[in-house]
Amino acid sequence: MAKKSIGPVRREFSPWENTDHPPFIEFRNVTKKFGDFVAVKNLSLKIYEKEFFALLGGSGCGKTTLMRMLAGFETPTSGQIFLDGQDLAGIPPYRRPSNMMFQSYALFPHMNVEKNIAFGLKQDKMPAAEIEARVAEMLRLTKLEQFAKRKPHQLSGGQRQRVALARSLAKRPKVLLLDEPLGALDRKLREETQFELMGLQEDLKMTFLIVTHDQEEAMTVADRIAVMDKGELVQVATPSEIYEAPNSKFVADFIGDINLIEAKVTEKTEAVTKLVSVVDGFAIECDQETEANVGDTVWYAIRPEKVRIAHGQTEPGVVNQIGGIVWDIAYLGDVSIIHAKVGEDEHDTIRATFTNVSRMVENPIKWDDNVVLTFDRDAGVILAR
């Protein structure tokens, strides 16, 4: 039997697994303080060439500060930043080989689209003919040809966003920095643009670093995600690892929806850990080692889509099986979410989701039905408290 892997594999690209591979961008013990407030705390991070890397976290977690230090708008209080082997200390923003796409787009309001895109090229004293060719290429790439002569205020939000992208790509920077680039777009346009960004990155073979608070966006576009909290990295991994194997309660809770069950370790062997839930006393068996000792309390975390739900009663002596009563149902079209009450308290529920694969259901789940929830031995993860 082949070794199991997590989720679909987008492309065979994983330089981070090779410890000898030189990083393209490296943050080495970087700290940034604003007065007493520590925005970034002794952070070290390696990003590789041609990687699409996402910094993900809530507001005030330090992700934007980290990016602004790379662009040169903030100076680290201590630590070093390297780009392509070069220490960036003391290099002003206008001499750094990175370009940034700003959250507000920051288009020059007094210049038309063409002039906005050509601005950076003119600073490099590029010959006029080459500038013209490059601008035309960028306009084509971002489908803005017919808007070339318009001023920013004559464009819609989506068009402005593309101008900002074209302008930051025009100089072919070593790294493109994207600061919440799709925040102002509506949902449909945002999803479209995410795939466009991925296509561009693949075609131009550039390194992209994106800052976002939107986990779906990060998971869609990025090769790897760094989840940040309070100025520190919590987990750096591929989107599927972050989702399926979160390393802490924070990450599990931050990314997607998850059931967190407080449980006590009753028995552990090399490959299997047996647990019993603290509140309701049901037995769990999990194919995962844990550092916790027998008798310790841990979190057993399981995603709602990995919980199967069916009518019926529990059978005595079967593990990974919980009986419950349907408490609430949310029908979202593509999926349904069921809240099943598994204890006495009405907040003591477990969420299960299932895909609505057929339009008609013979014996649908209704409120107050008796149901049984089951899950596989490798469906959940044990997280330390």
Place this chain on the structure above:
Amino acid sequence: MTRGPTWFNITSLVVGFSFLYLPIVLLVIYSFNESRLVTVWGGFSTKWYVSLLQNDQLLDAAWVTLRVAFTSATIATVLGTLAALVLVRSGRFIGRSLFSGMIFAPLVMPEVILGLSLLLLFVAMDTARGFWTVMLAHTTFAMCYVAVVVQSRLVGFDKSVEEAAEDLGCPPVKTFFLVTLPIILPGVIAGWMLAFTLSLDDLVIASFTTGPGATTLPMKIYSQVRLGVTPEINAVCTILVALVTLGVIAASIATKRQQVQRERDERAAFGDG
């Protein structure tokens, strides 16, 4: 909730506007008076406007005033813009509140004190008083007004636009001329126009700091009025009022048109966007 105007509203409007404009309307009417006596209506005539053109003293004064206003407004705009930039952009520095307080102090300082202190300064420096001293004095107080106007424009300015320019390889000073200045230009022009007008109608500070050969129009008018108001003065004032009115109307039409154009553009953009 829309209602027709009530009698109270109409009365307040009429009383308010008469209070503001009745004196000016009287002045304009009497400038077309045939009679030499200012308070007696002797029929319609434009003869005072003709005699004005032959009054070299008044024309000289007007020329001095324009030169002073133009030069002082230009210098004040440069200095005031720089001051506004420092106040908005430099963040916290030692003495910032002192500096911002001091730049606005001349706005509320009595003109007499400002004029007197400038006079004392020029006397102490032993400079000959005339065109240059008036010009410097006007620059001093007009600069504060420019700083206020430009500052308000800068506060609403998205700093990331400047960061974007630097990020694209443009050094800071060049960024100022290529990006910042064009964006704050309406504020700078408004500041210049304000400084120009302030200098144009200043009497107190000019009389303190002037010397022989540099009599400004307000000073000339004031000294002539002390010998009795002539219809000629009414004519000069009418021309001044007309000039100012034209300027204000032109400026507001231009702004309005720009705004309408902008709104139309934005509607078009979101229509096909």
